[in-house]
Amino acid sequence: MANTWGYGAMTNSLGDIQNARSIIIFGANPAVNHPVGFAHFLKAKERNNAQIIVVDPVYTKTAAKADHFCQIRPGTDIPFMYGMLNIIFKNGWADESFINDRVYGMDLIKEEAKKWTPEKVADVTGVPADKLIQITTVYAKNSPGTLIWAMGLTQHTIGSSNTRLAPIVQLALGNMGKAGGGTNILRGHDNVQGATDMGCLSNSLPGYYGLADGSWKYFAKQWNVDYEWLKGQFQSPEWMNKNGFTLARWWAGVLDGKNGNDKIHNGKTGLKALFVMGNGITSVAQQAKIKEGLDNLELLVLADPFVNEAAVLTDKQDDVFLLPAATQFETEGSVTATNRSAQWRRKVVEPLYESKPDQEILFELSKRLGFYDQYTASMKDSSGKFTWPEDATREIARIIKTIGLTGWTPERLKKHTDNWHMFDQVSLRGYGEMKGEYYGLPWPCWTENHSGSPVLYNTNLSVKDGGMGFRNRFGLEHDGVSQLAAKGSAPKGSKVDGGYPEITRDNIEEVLKIKLTEEEKKKIGKNWKVDRSNIIAQKCMEAGIAPYGNAKARARVWTFPDEIPMHREPLHSPRQDLTKKYPAYVDKDNHFRVDTKYISKQTEQDWSKDFPINLVTGRLVNMNGAGMENRASKYLAALSPEMFCSINPDLAGQLGVRDGGMIWIHSPEGTKIKVKAKYSYSVSPDRVFLPFHFAGHFQGEDISHKYPKGTKPYAIGESANTVTNYGYDIITQIPETKGGLCRIERA
């Protein structure tokens, strides 16, 4: 996403889905994961006669509400989407003027799409050719169409190719930058967008500032800390700019390449301590490896309102600490919704018992580690005092220019939350006192009186009303082709009729056709991303110019191993014949500090022989993420008191498994789980579905006695992630939980 057009975020909003005439959903199950947001889908269907299309390996609750459904084989979204593009281009349904003016590299996509005839797609994906043609026709003919996805598209070794090809489908149809269109990625938890924006990533600083000296210097200055001091915190300066470990593979850092584990590149030491805040460990792939990692730590700290499963999974006896963290109701501050809107949350009660809100825990930690003063330096006033969380919010607004958080002052955010009834739920447009603003000021919100941007890349609005073109992020030209948007495709009211580069101190006068005063010249920052004076953004608003430029989206990402998305079979594929034709990537060394296997894993053996069944994981409606707090609620737990496996009666019958009988699920990792079989027609006989919310059993053994007294949840069971397979995305390292293999035996 970010590599296609600048930002990796949902482009429209949940409410805006009501404007769609067709809705195609890949690997997402909003009826289960976003039940309240799903009302907008249902209203689109009811009021707009929108056609809902679901492409999923499982007949989900969302599929039950769809007009069209196709049961795709896990990991074959790319052939499916190329199949759609094949039909779209062949029939002349593509929006050629949009492609010409605002997209780079579509010709390569057209070439690749030619290869994916409906018949070939049918062979690879398992979706009949006539179904593909029907779905494509419905989607292309009912415009605008919105494209929805979630983890079903991302959690693959080729996840980053999937999430590029989906935007390309939308670009081809001209569905971008308009109400009812867009690529709407549904974030899976409260404030995931906010956590990502704030840099809970090991490859960037907050606000997606890259790991580079320039960014560190900018942040050092904004944080009021000495850059040299910051540098001194690292083992040696070169580590400042290297990617860290990821959530998916931190355990490899602990295991340090021993006993045949993947080698690491981490300053000559393994990881020794793990500090977990609000991440249920049962939701992460490869539980057996995680257990090994936990067991080998020197220190394990778990800060959660409930007991994190990590405490139960590990055999570690000493130096395991449970810190009682407060819930969101016991603290205050802003959170960011899936559509980039902020919301202010007020404290409902004081933290119960000895629990503390996360920031208190981190402040105390920084005191013990000796950097509290630096940690809080930029929030403090001249007398050394600060107010939480307002001063933190101001710090964010002051520093984060890349995604336009300048307008997110605590005063404005509070006013929005207090007046939420004065906004339209479909357009997010405010009325009455809130006129001229969109609910939650969806970023980019360029200035302190900017309206917010409800739909990204919409050129039908002026920049000050939330309009913009695609971001100029990848240079001015590639292979001699200009990367700027064509003439006539600037946002409404723009001083420049066409593309323009991102705005810097050096080009502002030329692009905006203005003269800066000497005073302004003195104050202005080097470019829009580091312009603390905000003069660039101010001047841009006056000229109807987006500070980040107006460029073409790119279908071709020349820095990726596959310049255009290419199909590659999952590492563990049931179609061994296709792994030769569409092999995995070559192995990648030092991928977020860990050597990661691709082709060597895929070709290690014919996995499908011993493990013939596809394995898909997902969620249940009564559980959220790891289900840590939900399993501890008696009413929620009662809906799914134990772990189960959805299995087609045909498959079960062949294996002699009865409905409600126990089965062993074996994985290529050499791990196994014992779970209850639940007959279900939602899965075809070649695959099974596992919910991933359970913990307390491990490979057939009940380990729930390890919960501290009085904390054992009502629902316990095996973690699905004990049998998810090895496999990580080539760019992001997200684990492949949606396309593995397994073998099922009666227990």
Added chain:
Amino acid sequence: MSEMSRLKFYCDEGRCIECDGCSIACAEAHELPAGINRRKVITLNEGKEGLEYSLSIACMHCNDAPCEQVCPVDCFYIREDGIVLHDKETCIGCAYCLYACPFGAPQFPREGAFGAKGAMDKCTMCAGGPLETNSEKERHIYGQNRISEGRVPVCAAMCSTKALLVGDAQEVSAIYRERVLARGHGVQTSPMTWSRAYGAK
């Protein structure tokens, strides 16, 4: 009795996604013991393409409620607004009402070594019982009395997709009509369950 003040339930099978928000909200609000399901979500043909439907079901508070007609101890009473309630202190747990009920609404706690049935429990449309309104005892035996405070029953208030509606029959009918017209297909003239619960009109 004016039709204006008749309260009815309606669950839209086009919108119900089996999220169980209604049943959980109900259990939480009334602090129901395990095994007592005043409201439940039923899914038919789970996993079968084009045939899967879900519907939230509880006591429908019928016209001429069959439970009331068969009760040997006459513990039922019907309010002016149509809400069917019963006196738990009179109920003998015979379960005749369960056999009479077309919706399987009555619930019975199982007590003691032989699982003897206790007094029947069912949806009150969040209107409490025959005891003093909003008294501690009413809350303990019948659960919250939200209707007396002018609040919507908790199940419908919680419904994530607004599939489950409750309120004035004419208001509910108007919303149903609007949705049917908007969908522009089908000739169903009244909501599922209504002909059985409320008769032909």
